[in-house]
Amino acid sequence: MNNEKNSTEQGFAVRMTDVDFGWTQKRARPKTVAAQTSNYQVQNPNEGFRFQIPSFEVKKGERLILVGPSGSGKSTLLGLICGTLVPQAGRVEVLGEDLTQLRSAARDKFRGQHVGIIFQQLNLVPYLSVIENVLLPLQFSPARMKAVGKNAAACRSSAADILDALDMPVEQFGSQKAGTLSIGQQQRVAAARAFIGSPEIIIADEPTSALDRSRQVSFLEHLFEQQRQTDATLLMVSHDETIAEHFDRVVQLGDICDMAGSEGNDLSLKHNNSEAG
Amino acid sequence: MNLLSLTFRLTWQSLMNRKGTALLTVLSIALSVILLLGVEKVRIGAKTAFLNTISGTDVVVGARAGAVQLLLYSVFRMGDATANISWKSVKDIEKRADVKWVVPIALGDSHKGFRVMGTSAGYFKHFRYRRNLPLQFQSGKAFDDLYEAVLGADVAKELGYKLGDKIVVAHGAGRVSFGATHKDKPFIVSGILTQTGTPVDQTVHVSMEAIEAIHVGWEGGAAPRGDNIKSADAVRQMNLEPKSATALFVKLKSRIATFSFQRYVNNYRQEPLTAILPGVAFGQLWSILSSVEIALLVISVMVVFTAFLGMMISILASLNERRREIAILRSVGARPVHIFNLFLAEALLLSFAGLMIGFGTVYFLMIFATPLIEQATGLFIELTYPDVREFGLLLFILSGGFLAGLLPAFRAYKTSLADGLIIRT
Numbered sequence: 001m002n003n004e005k006n007s008t009e010q011g012f013a014v015r016m017t018d019v020d021f022g023w024t025q026k027r028a029r030p031k032t033v034a035a036q037t038s039n040y041q042v043q044n045p046n047e048g049f050r051f052q053i054p055s056f057e058v059k060k061g062e063r064l065i066l067v068g069p070s071g072s073g074k075s076t077l078l079g080l081i082c083g084t085l086v087p088q089a090g091r092v093e094v095l096g097e098d099l100t101q102l103r104s105a106a107r108d109k110f111r112g113q114h115v116g117i118i119f120q121q122l123n124l125v126p127y128l129s130v131i132e133n134v135l136l137p138l139q140f141s142p143a144r145m146k147a148v149g150k151n152a153a154a155c156r157s158s159a160a161d162i163l164d165a166l167d168m169p170v171e172q173f174g175s176q177k178a179g180t181l182s183i184g185q186q187q188r189v190a191a192a193r194a195f196i197g198s199p200e201i202i203i204a205d206e207p208t209s210a211l212d213r214s215r216q217v218s219f220l221e222h223l224f225e226q227q228r229q230t231d232a233t234l235l236m237v238s239h240d241e242t243i244a245e246h247f248d249r250v251v252q253l254g255d256i257c258d259m260a261g262s263e264g265n266d267l268s269l270k271h272n273n274s275e276a277g
Numbered sequence: 278m279n280l281l282s283l284t285f286r287l288t289w290q291s292l293m294n295r296k297g298t299a300l301l302t303v304l305s306i307a308l309s310v311i312l313l314l315g316v317e318k319v320r321i322g323a324k325t326a327f328l329n330t331i332s333g334t335d336v337v338v339g340a341r342a343g344a345v346q347l348l349l350y351s352v353f354r355m356g357d358a359t360a361n362i363s364w365k366s367v368k369d370i371e372k373r374a375d376v377k378w379v380v381p382i383a384l385g386d387s388h389k390g391f392r393v394m395g396t397s398a399g400y401f402k403h404f405r406y407r408r409n410l411p412l413q414f415q416s417g418k419a420f421d422d423l424y425e426a427v428l429g430a431d432v433a434k435e436l437g438y439k440l441g442d443k444i445v446v447a448h449g450a451g452r453v454s455f456g457a458t459h460k461d462k463p464f465i466v467s468g469i470l471t472q473t474g475t476p477v478d479q480t481v482h483v484s485m486e487a488i489e490a491i492h493v494g495w496e497g498g499a500a501p502r503g504d505n506i507k508s509a510d511a512v513r514q515m516n517l518e519p520k521s522a523t524a525l526f527v528k529l530k531s532r533i534a535t536f537s538f539q540r541y542v543n544n545y546r547q548e549p550l551t552a553i554l555p556g557v558a559f560g561q562l563w564s565i566l567s568s569v570e571i572a573l574l575v576i577s578v579m580v581v582f583t584a585f586l587g588m589m590i591s592i593l594a595s596l597n598e599r600r601r602e603i604a605i606l607r608s609v610g611a612r613p614v615h616i617f618n619l620f621l622a623e624a625l626l627l628s629f630a631g632l633m634i635g636f637g638t639v640y641f642l643m644i645f646a647t648p649l650i651e652q653a654t655g656l657f658i659e660l661t662y663p664d665v666r667e668f669g670l671l672l673f674i675l676s677g678g679f680l681a682g683l684l685p686a687f688r689a690y691k692t693s694l695a696d697g698l699i700i701r702t
Contacts, residue, residue, distance in 0.1 A: 104612075105612055108611070108612040112611075113610065124605065125605055127291055127293065128287075128290060137610060139280070140606075193609065
C-alpha cells in the first residue's frame, strides 16, 4: 500500500532503480520506491550477455517511445515491465507494485489487470472473432471486467465503442474471425483489446512495423486518441525513429542501459522457469 | 466457474479451428472404443450364450467321468461318453420322488458330420436354452413315427433339407462313416427347429426307440449279415425299449434337493455314475477359456493406448504452432496454469468425443447388427443398458485421455513460462 501511495504521489507508472542482476548473485532486496525499475542487469554466463539499467522512469499518462536497434534488449525490458521476466536483483516497480516481490501468479494477475499489450504482429487469437478477442482480457481480469460494468452486455458495449473509435465498426467486423483480417485491421483490434477495461499502462512492442507509412500514421492517431480518452500511460518500443515525433518523450535504449552481448533470451527463459513454482 | 467455461470454450474453438486433425484424433479414439467395447460385448455375449446353452435342467447325469467331459459330450456333443447308463438306472432315477422329469439322450451315430441324438418326446417339451427359451419349430413337428427325425436349424440349412426329405444315419460319430450306414432304415424329416445358437442347431434328433431300431443286429459292433438283417418294418414289431442312454437331463421338483440328488447319483451302487450341476461345470469350462478373454482384452487395451498415444503426439505436434496463441493469452493475463488447463481440456474433450461416438456407434450397431450376427453365427448378443463394468471401461478410457493429456499440458505450461510474451525460436 505504501508503495502505491508513493507511486501515486510521485506520478510514476514505471520506475526502475538500483537494479543489478547476475545469475550467480542472489536477488537483492532494495529499498521501497514508488514506480521504478532500477539498475536492471541480466547476465548469461554461457553467452556473455549482460544487461543493466541503472535507472528508468515513466510518468503516469506519459507517451514514451523507447528506440533501439534489433537485439538491443527492448523485448527483455518489456518482459520485465510485464512481469514475465524477473530480475535477480533490483526493483521493477509498476504502479507502485514491486514486481520482483510478487509471486509468478500475482504478476500474471497484475499484468492482466493493469497492462494492455500490443504486439508487433499476429496479435490475435485467429480462431476467435473480433469481439471475442477484444473481450479476452476481461475474462482473465475481474477488475477490468468490473471497470466496464460486469455484465456481458456492458462488456460488449464497451468493446463496440472502442472498436468503433478505432474505425473497426462492430456491426461490420464484430463476428469476423480475427484470422481473416488484414494486418492493419488486426493491429487496431489488438489496440482495442489492450484498451478495454481501461488498464493504466499500454505497452506496444513495435506495433507499426508491419504497416506501411500511411497506415502507421492512421494507427498511431487511433492509438493516441484512445490513450487520451483513458489517460493511460503509453510505452512503445520501436527501432523506427521516424515515428518518435508523435511521442512526449523519446528514450534511446542505449542511454538507459548497459548491455554486453546479444539479448539474453535464453537467460530470461531459465530465470523465469526458476520462478515457476 | 467463469474460467472453467472459458477454458472449455477456448478449447472448443481452438479444436474447431483444427477440425481435420481433431476429427482424425476423435475417430481413432472412437475406433479404439468401438473395438474395446465391441470385444467386451461379444465376450459377454459369448459367455452368456455359452452359459445358457442349456437352462431349466438342474442336473446332468452320465457314466462316471469328469464334470467337464460329461458336459462336453452331453450338451456340446463334443467327444464321446466313456460308458452308457443302463436303462434300469434311468428308470431308478425317473422313479425318485424328487425328480420332476428326465430326458434321456443317446449319442453315437451321425449324419454327414452332424451328431444324431436319440431322445424322448419330452426333450422338445422340457429342454430350455438361453433364458428359459423352449425349442420351437420353424416347420413341421416333433417325431411321431419311429423313422422320423427332427433337424437342428444348421443341419437343415447346410444340407438343404426340407420336410419329407429322407436321410440316412451313419454308424459312429465320425465325419466319415467308412460305409457303415443304416441305409436300410432311412428317416423322414418331420420337423426343423428354429435357430438357437446352441449345439441343438447342429443335431439330428430321433427317438430313443429309433436308435434301438437302427442298431438291431449291430450288437456285435459290425453291420448285420444274413439272418440278422431285419427290415425296417420287421423292426417295428420288435420290443424297442432302450437298453441304455448316454446321459440324462434331470429336472428336480425343488432346487433344494439338488445336492441330495447329486449325492444319490454319485453314490449309486448299481453302476458308477456322475451327476453334475450344469452351472458349476460351465463355470469350470469357461475358466479354461479365460486366457483367451484376457488376450482379447489386452489387445483392445493396447489399441486404446495407441489411440491415446496418437492424440498425445497430435497435441504435442500442434504445440509449436500454437506458441503465439499461448503468448497472446499470457499477455491478457492468463497464467501458465490456465495454459496447462487449456491443453488438458483439449485432451479431455477429444477423449470424451471419441468415447461418446464409439459408445454410441457400438449401441447403434447392436440394434441393427444383433439379429444379423445371430442369424449368421448363432451368437446372441443381448442389447442391454450399460452395466457397471462398461461404465468402469468408460472411466478407464477417460482416465487414459486425462493421462495422455498431461504431457502436452505440461509441455505447454513450460513453453508458456519459457516464451512469456515473446516467442523465441
